[in-house]
Amino acid sequence: MYKLKCITCGSIYDPEPNMYTCPKCGERYGTLEVIFNYDLINVKKSDFDKHGDISQFSKILPIAEYKVKQVVGNTPTYEFKNYYGIKKVFFKYDGTNPTGSYKDRASAIAISKAYEYGYDTIYCASTGNAASSLAGLSAPTDLKTYIFVPKNIPIAKLAQLHVFGANIILIDGNYDQAFDISTKVGKKLNWYSRNSAINPYLLEGKKTGAMELVVQLDFNVPDIVFVSAGDGTVISSIYKGFYDFYNLNLIQKIPKIIGIQAEGADAIAKTFSYGKPYTPVDIIPNTIADSISVGKPRDVIKACKYVEKSGGTFLTVNDEEIKTAIFELAKNTGIFAEPAGAAAYAGFKKAISMNLLKKEDTVAIFITGNGLKDIKAVQDNIKINPIPPVFEKIIEYINEVRK
Numbered sequence: 001m002y003k004l005k006c007i008t009c010g011s012i013y014d015p016e017p018n019m020y021t022c023p024k025c026g027e028r029y030g031t032l033e034v035i036f037n038y039d040l041i042n043v044k045k046s047d048f049d050k051h052g053d054i055s056q057f058s059k060i061l062p063i064a065e066y067k068v069k070q071v072v073g074n075t076p077t078y079e080f081k082n083y084y085g086i087k088k089v090f091f092k093y094d095g096t097n098p099t100g101s102y103k104d105r106a107s108a109i110a111i112s113k114a115y116e117y118g119y120d121t122i123y124c125a126s127t128g129n130a131a132s133s134l135a136g137l138s139a140p141t142d143l144k145t146y147i148f149v150p151k152n153i154p155i156a157k158l159a160q161l162h163v164f165g166a167n168i169i170l171i172d173g174n175y176d177q178a179f180d181i182s183t184k185v186g187k188k189l190n191w192y193s194r195n196s197a198i199n200p201y202l203l204e205g206k207k208t209g210a211m212e213l214v215v216q217l218d219f220n221v222p223d224i225v226f227v228s229a230g231d232g233t234v235i236s237s238i239y240k241g242f243y244d245f246y247n248l249n250l251i252q253k254i255p256k257i258i259g260i261q262a263e264g265a266d267a268i269a270k271t272f273s274y275g276k277p278y279t280p281v282d283i284i285p286n287t288i289a290d291s292i293s294v295g296k297p298r299d300v301i302k303a304c305k306y307v308e309k310s311g312g313t314f315l316t317v318n319d320e321e322i323k324t325a326i327f328e329l330a331k332n333t334g335i336f337a338e339p340a341g342a343a344a345y346a347g348f349k350k351a352i353s354m355n356l357l358k359k360e361d362t363v364a365i366f367i368t369g370n371g372l373k374d375i376k377a378v379q380d381n382i383k384i385n386p387i388p389p390v391f392e393k394i395i396e397y398i399n400e401v402r403k
């Protein structure tokens with residue numbers, strides 16, 4: 001029903017357990033796309049449920065059997081009308097996933113695939129979300145996990161790994177270094193890879209975010225979608241979700257996809273801006289948005305090609321804009337996002353300031369992670385002194401606050 005196709009040379013391969021990237025083009029240029037024979041997939045709109053989890057998309061996923069206990073997906077989409085003068089703005093909030101981020105969508109597929117191929121151990125490199133997601137969804141299974149994370153991982157994400165019982169390999173280095181060493185070790189020890197950027201099946205799990213949004217919007221497709229980008233897998237997956245639905249005649253268009261990167265981690269935005277043929281521009285990352293603090297994005301080629309096909313672009317936002325976005329998003333919508341999630345919202349505001357949106361547009365913003373996972377960016381703003389439990393003191397304080 002599906003094959004694997006190299007994003008650069010277009011070679012087509014039959015799926016095999018150890019086939020991650022195109023042997024001819026290598027890891028960076030040779031990431032693989034899962035291509036389906038759409039004629040063999042029999043789905044109609046009424047097969048899908050607005051409140052279903054990602055297993056409802058199994059017929060369009062490259063797995064033999066869905067193998068996860070927790071409820072992944074079925075995350076809320078909130079509608080705001082005339083928001084910043086834009087007709088309809090939808091917030092797709094993935095912080096309600098079992099471990100609090102979009103990454104659960106990919107880990108669910110990694111686990112299903114590891115069982116299908118008969119592995120007993122899965123590894124990943126992660127800034128923290130892929131990690132906690134793999135650890136959490138594997139916890140009720142008999143799979144062992146080895147998780148490579150950089151030493152600056154936010155403490156809440158480390159705590160998740162710890163309580164879920166993962167084998168944690170804390171790397172004295174950054175995410176890019178953790179990624180390289182994890183691949184080396186994983187290959188040598190024949191562990192299954194849950195590194196989305198090289199395992200094509202994981203992007204397929206992530207594409208369910210776009211599909212779910214479409215189902216929740218009664219198959220109406222937004223004009224423009226905002227999503228943050230680090231390695232570039234999530235943004236590619238969102239394109240793929242719309243693309244599959246389009247080819248299955250479930251929707252009539254694919255929205256423009258706008259990728260948002262932090263100014264201090266703008267490797268994909270730079271690569272995109274230099275144009276074709278896309279040649280990765282690597283950098284040393286530096287941003288408060290730890291989840292998208294990536295200097296050597298592994299899925300950069302796919303991200304650039306897909307965003308171009310969608311008619312979209314990449315924008316960057318600085319750390320101050322991301323911080324402001326966390327507070328504004330929380331106050332306006334009730335969504336507390338981690339910095340990488342709020343970056344997409346900061347990008348939406350930037351697009352407005354650049355007159356990139358029309359007032360009749362419908363817009364969807366993917367908020368990919370829960371704010372409680374990384375509170376560093378907001379905790380410095382908390383300046384509250386304790387007050388004695390004395391009536392007069394409390395009234396005095398309330399009067400002060402009311403001023």
Ligand SMILES: Cc1ncc(COP(=O)(O)O)c(C=O)c1O
Pocket residue numbers: 101102103129130228229230231232233234235291292338340341368369370
């Ligand atoms: C919360 C959050 N948002 C966005 C991203 C960006 O995804 P990608 O690295 O696939 O571009 C990540 C992970 O990387 C993430 O954890």
Ligand SMILES: N[C@@H](CCOP(=O)(O)O)C(=O)O
Pocket residue numbers: 103106125126127128129130131194195196197230231233234290291292
């Ligand atoms: N920042 C990401 C990087 C890896 O995630 P993946 O799902 O793209 O493999 C994270 O650690 O969450």
